[in-house]
Structure formats: structure tokens, C-alpha cells
Amino acid sequence: MTAVERRHRRTRVLVGGTMAAATAAAAVAAALGFGGGESGATTPRRDMPAATAHVVRRTLTDATNLSGRLDYGATAPIVSRATGTVTWLPPVGSLVGRGGVLLRADDRPVPLLYGALPMYRALAEEAEGPDVLQFERNLRALGYTGFAVDEEFTKFTAAAVKRWQRDLGLPATGSVGVDQVIYGPGRVRIAQHSVRLGASADAQVLTCTSTTKVVTADVQTTDAGWAIKGTKVQVRLSSGASVAGTVAAVGDEGTAGLGESGESSSGTSGGQDSDGGSESQDDTVTVTIAITKQKALRGTGPGTVDIRYTAERRENVLAVPVVALLALAEGGYGLEVVKNSGADSGPRTRIVPVRTGLFAEGLVEVHGPGITAGATVGMPE
Known part of the structure; x- marks a missing residue:
């Protein structure tokens, strides 16, 4: 079975059309004389993918990046x-x-x-x-x-x-x-x-x-699943230096004013709104990040910083673009591996089933027989 025939039995992930449709259209055009070639010419059978990519060995990181502000945190009233x-x-x-x-x-x-x-x-x-x-x-x-x-x-x-x-x-x-x-x-x-x-x-x-500097960020509630008290993050300062941080509070926690015994003066950021309605998906929650090493912040005034939360990190793994994956008819995923030019005669590509790992940065971790760094795999156009 040729590579073209095998590709007819599979669909490529995230690609709307199929190679079979393109081949059929070309055949019809040639039969009707719209191929643009001379009379009697035959259309060469395609046995190579439309585009290719290489298997790379690298570190994959599934991370959330957002902007925050370095200052002294939420204000509280002093009541005399x-x-x-x-x-x-x-x-x-x-x-x-x-x-x-x-x-x-x-x-x-x-x-x-x-x-x-x-x-x-x-x-x-x-x-x-x-x-x-x-x-x-x-x-x-x-x-x-x-x-x-x-x-x-x-x-x-x-x-x-x-x-x-x-x-x-x-x-x-x-x-x-x-x-x-x-x-x-x-x-x-x-x-x-x-x-x-x-x-x-x-x-x-x-x-x-507070007398200590903290980082605060307003995060969409739908994107704040990572923001749990105690979560470790990295904060990149305007100077380019990075410092370690820890989520200290989510929402309005501990902001009651001095001299007050009632509720927090800063309002609420979740639950019901002022009209008694439920929280909408567009609402945000304030995440406060504590910086343990305050000495690292000396000379750094209030301003915008970058926050990075790493959910998972995989080092020294083989990866390909996500769109290179093929959904196999028998289930699971595969890659269309292109043979070396010096390989034996026959189909120029073969389908290799693979196991997937971490999806991150537009790439996916892959494991399979013959999948090595530098190997060439098929890609959609």
C-alpha cells in the first residue's frame, strides 16, 4: 500500500481537507482537460507530504504568563x-x-x-x-x-x-x-x-x-484555576532579574482597616454582585503574590512585572508540532515519517504510531519506534 493510499485512511489533526479530496479533484481536472498540461500527459502520483518538519529534542514547559504590578499591596483605612x-x-x-x-x-x-x-x-x-x-x-x-x-x-x-x-x-x-x-x-x-x-x-x-512589597494581578476568574494559596511562581522585574514568589492571597483577604471591626473595606471580587446576581465569567479576582527575598527588590520601584506559573516541565524530550499528528483510524495518533533519500526503493513515507506526552508551546512530546531527533515528519500545507 502506498503512502498516498495510507493517507486516504487517516485524517490529519486540525486540518480541514484531506489528501484524498485533493487527489480526486486533480484526477477529475485532468480527465476534463483542465490540468494545464499537454494532451496525453499523466499527473505524477504524489508520495511525499505537502510540507515537513523535524523532530526536535528540547524542554517543554506548560506555563501561564501574565502581567502584574509590584507595589505595597491593597490599602486599608485607618479609622480614628x-x-x-x-x-x-x-x-x-x-x-x-x-x-x-x-x-x-x-x-x-x-x-x-x-x-x-x-x-x-x-x-x-x-x-x-x-x-x-x-x-x-x-x-x-x-x-x-x-x-x-x-x-x-x-x-x-x-x-x-x-x-x-x-x-x-x-x-x-x-x-x-x-x-x-x-x-x-x-x-x-x-x-x-x-x-x-x-x-x-x-x-x-x-x-x-503593608511595609513589604508584593505583586498583585487581576486574573479572569475562568483563568484563575492555578491561583491557589501557596502556589510557587517566578516574577520577572523591570530590571530583567527574576525572583521567586508565592501566592499569598486570592481575592480580598485580610484587608480590614485599622481601628475597624467590621467587614473588609475593599469590597468583594467574587460571589454575588451588588445587585445580588451571580458572578459573571468576565469577573476578575485579585491574586496577591508575596516575595520572600525583599532584598532582591531594593532599588525597584512600583511598576509592571511579568508573572510566570509553571504547571509542568518536561526536559530533554522529543517533540513535533501538534499539527503533525495524524488521527489513526484504529485509534491513537501517528506521524508520517519521511524516509532518507538513500533508503530502499518503495514508498517515500511511512506511518508510525506514537504515544503523546505534554502538549505545550504549540508542540507535543512524542514517543515511538524510529522517532529520533532530526527525523523528518509530514505536515499539512
Whole structure:
């Protein structure tokens, strides 16, 4: 059986026509005298593929590439319950840590303390509870001693509070009002002023971000299957250097503002929309990628970066263009292998069944008898 006859029994993957149709059309044209040749001339039988490609040995990578932005991540509001007028705010871009001042109201400092519980009541002698423990831990971390760090606000705690208040320039009352501190998860970077000097201090006064740089990307929900917390990625910076990253959050996670106890201020990116409808396929989800080696980001300002997630990587495999595959009538796939010019007489091609592996980059990994690097295979026109 010739190669042409064998090709009549097979269809080439992703190709709309067949060689059989082309051969039949040529035969009809010749019979009717439309072949363009001289009378009595015969059309030579074709025994070579229309085009060819070579089997290559290389590394195949199934990867997702997308653009993201390097900056300090999502912003969160800083809400003050202080009474009076805002008389000072920290500069945008400055860092505020435990005990640092987030604002001054009527020229009284309102410091940042660390903790998950908001300041929901005044603390004074005989107060008990986890909020007392949280406050005392902060007081101890700021260097004040002479009291037990527990859930009881004692006279010894009050004495330490008085020392702290005097150091801040506040009246030494020994008690702490709800308007005197703001709790947050840790050190913050001031992103924006939400009010001007002279505004009421009982309001959202600032927005803040994390102090570490992260990469964020808005990904179509239909394409975000890879974005799972803990997934490893590579981030290519504007300088050309690459750094390792890890998916830290998907959607609006952990963006509740400082001084707030309610829902995240950043809204939602999934589930139901504001009208109660279901999420559409065009919606996006924000993927946040943490960069462990922050030193690698020194000197790199906010800007666009490239993100690469590698789902699978196959090294040193044989590959051909996907369109070179033939769907065999008996099932599976094959390749039309072209014989060397010095081979024995007979058909110039033969069909070799192959096993396929990874599909990536327009190529497919193949394994089969006689399939070697450099071999020539048939391709559609």
C-alpha cells in the first residue's frame, strides 16, 4: 500500500481537507482537460507530504504568563475615634510601628498598638479580659514593666500606664480611653491622607498598606484555576532579574482597616454582585503574590512585572508540532515519517504510531519506534 493510499485512511489533526479530496479533484481536472498540461500527459502520483518538519529534542514547559504590578499591596483605612480636630498626620510613604503616632488630635498623639481586637472600651483598674492582655503585651513590648502581663488591669498596670502617658505628653490618668489608641496587625506604611488638617479626628483619617512589597494581578476568574494559596511562581522585574514568589492571597483577604471591626473595606471580587446576581465569567479576582527575598527588590520601584506559573516541565524530550499528528483510524495518533533519500526503493513515507506526552508551546512530546531527533515528519500545507 502506498503512502498516498495510507493517507486516504487517516485524517490529519486540525486540518480541514484531506489528501484524498485533493487527489480526486486533480484526477477529475485532468480527465476534463483542465490540468494545464499537454494532451496525453499523466499527473505524477504524489508520495511525499505537502510540507515537513523535524523532530526536535528540547524542554517543554506548560506555563501561564501574565502581567502584574509590584507595589505595597491593597490599602486599608485607618479609622480614628479620637475627639477634637486633626492637627498632624504622618507623611505619605512613612512607616509607623508599635508606639508610633498615627495622628494628633487637638495636638494629642494617638499611637499605634498591635493586636486583632479593636479598642472597644476604656481600660482602667479592675478591668478584665483578653483586651487587657492585648494592651499589657503592647505596654511590655514598649519597655514598660512592673506589672503582670495577664487579663487583669491592676494598680501596677495603672502605674505603668501613667509612665507611658507622661512619655507621650498626655495627662497621666492611669486609664486608657477608646479614643487614645488604634490597633493594627503590625507596622504600616502610610499610603494616603483621607482628611486634611483641621478636619474632625473622629473619622477615617488615613489609608495604609503593608511595609513589604508584593505583586498583585487581576486574573479572569475562568483563568484563575492555578491561583491557589501557596502556589510557587517566578516574577520577572523591570530590571530583567527574576525572583521567586508565592501566592499569598486570592481575592480580598485580610484587608480590614485599622481601628475597624467590621467587614473588609475593599469590597468583594467574587460571589454575588451588588445587585445580588451571580458572578459573571468576565469577573476578575485579585491574586496577591508575596516575595520572600525583599532584598532582591531594593532599588525597584512600583511598576509592571511579568508573572510566570509553571504547571509542568518536561526536559530533554522529543517533540513535533501538534499539527503533525495524524488521527489513526484504529485509534491513537501517528506521524508520517519521511524516509532518507538513500533508503530502499518503495514508498517515500511511512506511518508510525506514537504515544503523546505534554502538549505545550504549540508542540507535543512524542514517543515511538524510529522517532529520533532530526527525523523528518509530514505536515499539512
